[in-house]
Amino acid sequence: MDYSDNLKKGEKGAWISIIAYLFLSITKLVVAGLGNSEALRADGLNNTTDVIASVAVLIGLRISRKPPDENHPYGHYRAETIASLFAAFIMMVVGLQVILSTIQKISLGQTTEPDMLTAWTALGAAIVMLMVYRYNVTLAKKIESSSLYAAAQDNRSDALVSIGAFIGIIGAQFGLIWLDPLAGLIVGVIICKTAWEIFKDSTHTLTDGFDEEKIEHIRQRIEKIEDVKKIKDIKGRVHGNHALVDITILVEPQFTVEQGHRISDHIEKQLEQNYKITHAQIHIEPYYRKKEESDN
Numbered sequence: 001m002d003y004s005d006n007l008k009k010g011e012k013g014a015w016i017s018i019i020a021y022l023f024l025s026i027t028k029l030v031v032a033g034l035g036n037s038e039a040l041r042a043d044g045l046n047n048t049t050d051v052i053a054s055v056a057v058l059i060g061l062r063i064s065r066k067p068p069d070e071n072h073p074y075g076h077y078r079a080e081t082i083a084s085l086f087a088a089f090i091m092m093v094v095g096l097q098v099i100l101s102t103i104q105k106i107s108l109g110q111t112t113e114p115d116m117l118t119a120w121t122a123l124g125a126a127i128v129m130l131m132v133y134r135y136n137v138t139l140a141k142k143i144e145s146s147s148l149y150a151a152a153q154d155n156r157s158d159a160l161v162s163i164g165a166f167i168g169i170i171g172a173q174f175g176l177i178w179l180d181p182l183a184g185l186i187v188g189v190i191i192c193k194t195a196w197e198i199f200k201d202s203t204h205t206l207t208d209g210f211d212e213e214k215i216e217h218i219r220q221r222i223e224k225i226e227d228v229k230k231i232k233d234i235k236g237r238v239h240g241n242h243a244l245v246d247i248t249i250l251v252e253p254q255f256t257v258e259q260g261h262r263i264s265d266h267i268e269k270q271l272e273q274n275y276k277i278t279h280a281q282i283h284i285e286p287y288y289r290k291k292e293e294s295d296n
Contacts, residue, residue, distance in 0.1 A: 010139070024128060039184045043125070095194075114180050126162035161187050161190055214236070215235070231250075232250055244277075245279070247282050250284075253287065
């Protein structure tokens with residue numbers, strides 16, 4: 001399946017998340033205001049950050065579909081990563097705001113018993129987000145989209161946050177009034193934690209970070225290929241969901257250009273079949289036994 005087609009299908013998952021988050025955030029904030037629940041209010045604010053994050057992913061997916069041009073010979077795949085980084089900053093600001101606001105209300109003793117309507121709203125929202133999670137995680141696996149899979153995990157965490165808010169509100173009904181604002185505080189911490197994880201993953205990708213274990217697995221597989229005497233260098237980087245790998249291998253000096261080309265084709269097929277890597281630069285150099293032994 002073409003990578004551009006996968007990105008287009010991934011947009012469906014982003015749109016479903018946006019619609020769900022918009023509906024739930026408005027509903028939660030309105031009901032929280034009427035029912036005096038800090039936990040549901042924090043959960044609603046959490047969903048507003050999810051709207052922004054989902055919109056950023058959608059924009060990134062659309063820009064990523066643009067074909068390579070003179071200024072972007074490798075394509076626009078990193079637009080999705082930049083959008084995620086932008087969303088992380090916004091999520092962190094909202095998360096800190098939720099934490100500070102909740103601490104202030106607790107310290108001032110501004111806590112009241114929430115209405116049961118807020119509990120059922122939180123539970124209903126959890127069910128909706130679990131359904132969205134199931135859809136997105138299935139689609140992500142089908143089109144092999146890591147960004148949509150990450151969004152699906154966020155959908156699941158949001159469902160768990162809503163369940164936590166539900167528990168906090170129910171606890172408040174039994175006289176544990178402090179449990180509702182505590183649940184709101186925990187939601188704020190979860191928002192900040194999610195923002196930090198997105199920020200960390202995005203910066204790792206933008207600074208050309210690559211999974212060390214994956215590189216080692218690729219090295220071991222290529223070393224087993226017949227006619228590959230040694231791997232001199234191997235490195236990788238990521239553009240969106242698009243992995244680029246550069247490999248320098250050593251072969252017998254007497255090999256013809258045609259033989260070298262055959263080896264390169266075989267390596268490229270191995271990378272595509274086993275690691276879904278469709279872009280690889282294979283550089284071939286002559287292997288001189290005495291020189292390589294002295295280098296070791």
